Amino acid sequence: MPSHTDNNGNLQLGGIARAFGIVAAAAAGLYIVTYLCVALLRIPYPFELEFMEGDSVDQVWRVLHGQALYVPPSVEFVPALYPPLYYYIGAAVAYVMGLDMLPLRVVSFLASLACFSLIGSFVWRESRDRLVALLAVGLFAATYAESGAWLDTARVDTLLVMFMLGAVWWVRFGRGKWPHVAAGILSAAAIFTKQTALLLPLALFLYLLLMRRNRAAYFGIAFIVAFGVPFFLLMNASHGWFGLYTVTIPAAHPWDKLMLLSFWTQDILLPLPIAFTLVFFYLILRWRERRRDDWLFVLLVGAGMIAAAYAPRVKAGNFDNDLVPAYAFLALVFGAALADLRERIRRSESSQRSTAGLLHALLMLLVVVQFASLVYHPSRMIPSAKDRQAGMELVRQVRAYPGPVWVVHHGYISVMAGKAPLVTMQPMQDLLAATDERSREMIVASVEDVLRRHSFDAIFLNEPWPEQLRGVECYEAKRAVFADTSCFWPVTGYRTRPELVYEPIRTTCGSQQNQEIE
Template structure:
């Protein structure tokens, strides 16, 4: 654990402890605690100011990174290859072999990006990031609108709704700096939130919500949790018409296309999107990490929720309370399961942090109605949460050395391609034709427990004139043994900077680029 992460956790826990102590004392009948009006106004202004500040900071970072010509995150280049497959009408879910094969994702995000690329002659990365940026703005708007509706029975609805949206945008870095990446997560989150927001608006809203959930499912499989949560909430409320509509539309909308896609791809759609993720299983250590590391960072808001949920719950309408609880449970559970899943990066924390923020702001708004003297404590805990997730904006922006590193790698690949086909294991988007990326290969290896036949044949035939890896693979794993049998590392290059600026920063001096040649 780095010093920075430890410092954040210590601050979050300390602030939560102090806030809990003050709130508990303030709720005692004999309490004589009081706060001046100027202090309350100052705390409220500070929270609103930080909401606006982090919203502007995120948008500025997103604009600065929009036209960056290389992948911002190390799987981004391979995601661009996914888009290119749709753009050129090439088969998508194909057997794993020596060429290209996909990640464990449904097809909606790359399909949407490919459609937009046909309409707008822009670089693929610009379109892909543009979809994420627009989706993120949509998420912030929906969070504010839903929180405002949830707090309709309180007087400070707009204030707490703005804080909920601000907390979401402020969590940009602690969720991996993912809001503007060439990845599918933000489109999935927008569609899920659209479904949640529309669900409680009569039968028309239920239809809109059902369609949104179906689209979210074909963006990321985790949408199943929100569909289940919506169904349970409607069942608990005895809203039978909406429940039947939801189950009918989402059932048919998910199952029929799934069967058609699976048939059209000879079963490979099911293999990549369901068999591969399930093969990774749940790891106890990672599940515990979520509890004592990831949730601990949001200790101020979690303490707020625990201290006031009874008071707020008594005042909230049953339908709003039920929907908020069901969706928050689904969001936190989704983050927990994904974090416990091998390969679950910080981006999977988005749903947990998002719903914790919405629940905290909603409960705070109702609590102030009955216990206005608790407002300073509620604002202090919210302010402490903003401090706990603060970050250095400049660390997320690519610099000249990052661009130079990407250009150097691209020149090396293009030089090697003059001698034949080149396989870049760690990065997509650099070779012609494109190939699988190492994470996709590891997922397949973990599922099949062997090297795919097509790849084994390609290595034995020495199909590639050169293979680029970052670091040396293990000599005892299945792929490593085969690679060492038919290729040998002949050259290594060291990079002082990486063109990747988000997530796993690679290559690095500790992970030099090795060039392998046939034996």
């Protein structure tokens, strides 16, 4: 029979566990609210938060003007190396809201809210534990800084994860034909948002084949149709350029060998040691207890979502945004694992109450420590009033030239200045580094032609020209763009901004006549 002292000790441990639970819930809520505040403060910012956001605006500009995305490369346009779904959705929103950064960020922001909802709903359906569902959503929100403060940017990644989580949710909880059809369609949508999602539908189909064979066909047929028909149409309409830009060139990117291991050590274990450990032990426990449906689901979904992060992360040009799918998966299973451990502790209370209370307190303390390890400074992610003023001054400088102006790294600035956008540096560099000699020579020849003809009144350049380009000697640096060295830098991603204005050298390089690009 337990003594009065034992009962007091158990009550104290229970109180400590509840206190840690409250602290963890407060931390989760704080991370969610912090993300929402940061996003709402910076979504209206009219300039790039990350240096390739402008390329997304350029893609949408072409869609709204009825122009194809996957075309032969020229100085007028080279597409980003992504499938088109994000840009089509962004164009639909921009048609209503107007073309700038705002509609694309709205798409990403709404997708991030959908991700929160899917993670919370998934964990709730698995556990019926509201606290743990909140903690899972909070953990995903807490990885915002670790994944490059990317969720609300005008980039494809958040929409990708929304489609992936949607497919996972329907496969896990769908009990009829149509949920599995929906999962197949969402899996295809994920790939047409970012091609790194390719392994997830294969993983989900294998899970269904092994565990719910009568539903696998619905998923498989829906996926094949939803993926195959648009792929065929895009390949046919683009005369094969779609495949070059979205498959051939990305596949040829060189490996970043350091990331092969540091992905696991620096990107996963360092920021999420406790969450990863809980997920790992959850998988082992389910396997040892022969709960095949659970461990197989976690293993295969993990393979699909982590592969969507690992594949681009180990290639040259990677950045922290590649990690969003992996962090979403870990948050999802972290919630399920935490709920499972809490339930095991509750079941053991009748026979080992003091031990159960201690374990519960330690478990919730570990959750608090995990949240504490992800603290970040949100003010660094919000552009300043000085950044906005510098951007408006840049637009004024571009608008001041009567003829065409090439803002080489930021085509959207030309649109803001009332001029047509032109090819930007990142897609050009992708082509220049590609193994496809034909496309590489096409962009080199196109750029050389317009430079030698002095087709631009001015060129705004961030950094030195790639050495493969010809004709750059026809322009000379005239002045700096900004006098202030501290303004107009992106708040995430590669640190770059326009630095020098180049103007034609009129005595060289052929015709002195300024010839506009149609």
